[in-house]
Amino acid sequence: MTTGTALEEIVFASHKFRDVLEAARKLTVRSEFTTVEWDEEAPSIDWGFALLYASAITSAQSERAQSAVLRIATACMLSSEAQDAHKAAAAALLERSGNHMAVELAESRDRLPADAWRRLPGALRMEVVRSRIEYSVRLSDGRVLPVNPFQGKFWEAVETNDWLSVSAPTSAGKSRIIREHFLEVTRQTGPFTLVYLVPTRALIEEVSRDLRREVPSDVGVFTLPWDPDLGESSRTVLVVTQERLHLVLELLPSFSVDLLFVDEAQSLAGDARGVLLQHSIERTIRRSPEAQVLFASPLSSNPELLVEDAPPDRRSDSFVSETVTVNQNLLWVEHINRKPQRRAVSLVSDGNSHRVGELVLAQRATTVPMRIALVAHALAGNNPGNVIYVNGPSEAEKVAKAVYEQLPALAEADTEIDDLRDLIKTAVHSKYLLADVLARRVAFHYGNMPLMVRTEIERLFGEGKIHYLICTSTLLEGVNLPCRTIFMRNPQKGPGNPLREGDFWNLAGRAGRWGKEFEGNVVCIDTDDESLWPNLPRVRKRSQITRAVSTGLDDASGLLAFVRSVDEVHDDSASESLFAYLCSRHLAGESIQALLDRVPLESERSEVESAVTRAATDLRIPVEIVTRHTGIAPVSMERLLDSFRRSGKTPADLELPLPEEPDARARFQESLVRIGATMTNVFGATRSSNDRRKWQLANLIVNWMNGMPLARLIDQRLAFNTSLTSARAIRDVMRDIESIARFHAPKYLACYADLLEVYSAELGLETAARPDYAMMLELGVSRTSEVVLMSLGLSRTATVALSDFIGVDEWSRTEALTWLAAQNLDGLGVPVLLQREIGDVLKVATRRAETAPKTD
Template identity: 40%
Template sequence: MVSEIELSLKELCQSDTGIEITSLPLTEVYFSSTTGDKKAVFVFTQERLHLLVNLLGEDFSVDLLIVDEAHKIGDNQRGVILQDAIERVSRQNPMMKVVFVSPSTQNPGELLEDAPNDMPKTSVNTDMPTVLQNVILAEQVPRKPKEWSLDLVWGDSPIPLGTLKLSNKPAGLKKRLAFIAAAAGGRGGTLVYCNGAAEAEDVALLISQLEGSEKTDDQELLDLADLARKGVHRNYQLAPLVERGVAFHYGNMPSLIRTEVERLFRDGKIRFLACTSTLIEGVNLSCRTIVVRGPRKGRGNPMEPHDFWNLAGRAGRWGNEFQGNIICIDPKDEKAWPVGVPKRSRYPIKRETDVVISSTDELAAYLENRNIDSLADLAQGEEFEQVGAYLLNTYIRLGTLSDAAFAKRHSPDALRKLDRSLEGISALINITQDVLVRHPGVSAVGLQRLLEAFRKYEGNIENLLLAPSESVDAYDRYVTVMRRINANLYPVFLPDSLIPLHALVVVEWLKGLSLAAIIRKRIEYQQRNNRSFKLPVLIRETMSMVEETARFKAPKYISAYMDVLRLFLTEAEREDLIDEDFDIGIALEFGVSSITLLSLMELGLSRMSAVALYEKIARDDLDKEGCLAWINQHGPNFAGMDLPNLIVRETLQVSGLDDPEAGHEFSE
């Protein structure tokens, strides 16, 4: 979603050279907008917003904050990080204007509750439909597995539409999804909702066989297939599927591949798309028809009504389709639909912090057990850790929870009880306030425990440091640091037996290795150790490890580790060991270890394209202008570098060298 919004804004503002739009948390862009004639628009996740504020500190100034999908403030874990980001920026910019966007919610005004009392506030509460959405129930005709009756939901009296005839008997749930989608969505523009990446791949494969075996001669589809083979693996299942106008889509796929899948689906060249809950998380993709059976969000969790209708909202989008169909298979099956097919409704916004605080007794007990001497008794789950960290930081900053903006939503007795739980442990915290603020969701108790571990360390202080990813001892250092985080900060890299694998992936990610290279190295490791593996599973697991460990857990906890280590090194009068020029959070977020790689991404390239180009560039210290000069010099030779056409196209687009008016004659 970040990439899509960034691209859309650039297209809208392409005639205005006074506006710079980026999704990278770069101080250079920020300072150029505050000291020069340019204005800056940053398109961020909550984590990237925190990264930029961490880099700028008190200098961070914002005129306008727009929060899309603002109801995500109620999400488990990341909702706390979003709330903390909004509050942190608001504290630094009290005159800032804020716009919250939250579709299909009962109480959008809830998002304004914590605004300052003297701040003017306006809530626009509307649920006006812009397209007609038809919910259609599909049930098998008794004794005839190839015939399915279709009924339109209309109040309490469904309207019979007719019978859908399948070409084959759908033995099994995956075939049921695939066959009904192929029969009902023959015009194309059909999304098939699947409960997981593996199911999406299997369903897409089944649909591709029903659609015929003729390969396309469309160059854009062939280019996407080529990118899938070179960018992931030569046997990645996506490649042969897109050559037949079918694809799958899930969150851990490389962004350039995902973006191209979405674009070709919008253009009608990909006719069927098997997708997962990624589409609920903000991807702006419309379709004619959605086919769904027993939707889940997360492993085994039935989809909530608001998530179902968020998904259903993709069926027909204003400006693209005037109506859309949502086909619900086996609506009377209680295992598939525990509460039936959800009726359209608006759902309430409720902050994750408020939900957890309402469990006052359990939360207070958790806080009292979250002591500096032990990591035991953390069984309640990460939501208690996240909210507990938020409350402890709030208590340390204000001295009491009763002075916090959220206090008006909770009873004074509950706040006093939590205050008592926080009072004892806060007295033991001497981590500085600026470090606590830099790491939302990381408990001050854990940070203090880590600092105590550093103080008790009897070995060479240099052994506490990370090594550069290019160093021969980088892997061993990351293994040690991950285990030290588990033992002192929070048990996040689990199980312990997999830490070596996680450390290896993190180091390879930091080195700037391509996803294809990381996958290839995992395959070689399995083969060297005579371990059996299934290629599709290994590919998905590696993608997941890159996304969840290298890009989420590692930046969050390793950057906290490094900040506490800086405190200790200052305390030990070893400031000479502090590297002020390297930010591990930025490096892990984008998977870069060189100035050149970051500069390529600063131009607007996806990481996949940046890594592919970096393999051809000798220097590791090029800034943006240096990278543009290299592209300008070597662009005519791209065809001889064996670069996928999509990477060449993206490179020429972001560098402006594909503009015919600019006088360039480069081609793919």
């Protein structure tokens, strides 16, 4: 009897089958890009042979086999030469592979008659029925959920393991099956706390919004550590980043969890934030040793690394799924000598590139943005579903304008596009280029933009109303932006940091999302220039998961450099975060020996250990403050405390005011100067108390906490520096809000306030209750009533638009919802898109109220 593996080898050993497979690849590419001048006529395919051989490997679990089956079945359904019987057989192959969504997509696009499989012989019909039963799970509410092989395996594994780490391609449906698992847990009776840990604030809103729509009415979905109802909820889903989880653990000492899910777990490699992510996971697990712990990562080869820390008495497992739900076509577009308006197009398969045709550009490409735009438009035309990956906000804007110039004006107005343009002009700035390029269905998208604007861009792109979307590396952080074709040239992740192959294929996975497209296309531009493509992709590869903590110890050069210059003021570096992490664990009474053993040289190991011990021995700050402010080295805290002592000032002279107080800007500038002299130079190099950059940032911080709209903050920046262009000022302000106001400032100013309390205690003075600066800075509002609105799911943009009309400082969620429902939003001048956002929040609240269990 021939085994599945042996049969797979026999099939792929067939030259004819490999030729058919390549012909199928070319056929689908030709159907995608009709403007290419092809070197050869369309290939003819023997569909009977192709489908027979593909059927022989449908049970093989390798990525190679699954990709081949999908490619042949897809090409057959797209082919005008394939007969109906062939297409029905292709549908049966997809059903056998658990790819029911591809069949539904073919039916919806009239590539396949509805229920075509019912016309097959009886034995094949029974096989389809069996596959549909095999690839489905029954939920506790009686519904049957169709799944693919990865999702089915995950569902089985999650029911039998306490710790589980999985890896699958970007398009395998990880987010969907995780959400279904969360919803299944929320249907159980009794109390629970589930934590959904994501790497970005944008994902917080996306995940929480989806969950709020579907969880039972008695389950609270929370996103803010400061939500007044969080500590009172007995049935809780918490969706947070590692920073917010760390704050929850500090604010709620009794907080424990039943399920912790870490999405995009490859983020553990991410320098200082990777260290904090590991620290937050470890603290959560120590507090909740019985919790189920789940990790998910895209295209990683070693997911087992993440369950190595599972206690011996906990059941653990990991697996790599090779489920292929969508194929990607990889194309290279290259220069042709002496033909400035032509480009050679090559198709890459099995690691080899083969020229297949030429592309004619509309004109010469004299600049890089023009080159990208001309290639993209020549291939995709005016069709939707195109993402262009670039290396920064400035480049995104230039490429967007270049694409805009290639497209015609809209034949008729689009109300939803116009509403978004109006919101941008009101909530961002009247001169923001984004509003201009949207007029021709072009947009750009980067991490510093207001959440409401990004969310609406993503929605309109998903619905096909925006045709071209120019994105930066935020696309690598799990943002759900499926597309048809993704274009890249010289892709980087940060300035001068070429995209690694693992990141490239993670990004490529955005092309052709399951159930949205039959295939995706990845177009690499100027691949003949080696300086642009040091990691030129040929074959899809998986990457190794690493942890910033382990990496920083395995190569301890950065850590040692910090230890040896610990008396100097540093940037907010990964090395300082790692040193602070070691100190926090040591001070908490936990052994760090296993961590130190990773340092290769004994002398270096001893040096690091001595530095940690010395920091703990010399510590004059309460341990809880050190652990509360992980990421800041104890010695930096000591320096700031010493500066208080030497200042000759009372705590009252040093305390941080509320943002509305008249001396707020001057006092915050003084605090930034003092922090810059003792803790970090992320707020600018220290020169004097009149430092211009720190005054600029103090002004931004105070106005941000006061709820000043973004447009006014930008106008202030333009007035402050008249040499700036509007475009530069808009980008700079948005960058400073994300990097300074919402990240560095809360980190260091919260520590400043805590150390000031220590100084007061040393002087025997009572400390008055102080504001929560971390909350005000991250959210950009200062009143409790505004925080409650944001806890309901409103963006800062919508909250600020309403803030002038709110007459109370504190209210409950119920009172806030009642007030919202009573407002004449149009009469208040609230932009249409913000009205819709508010309406969505009210709809969710109404649904939950209507479905809530009735009590006598």
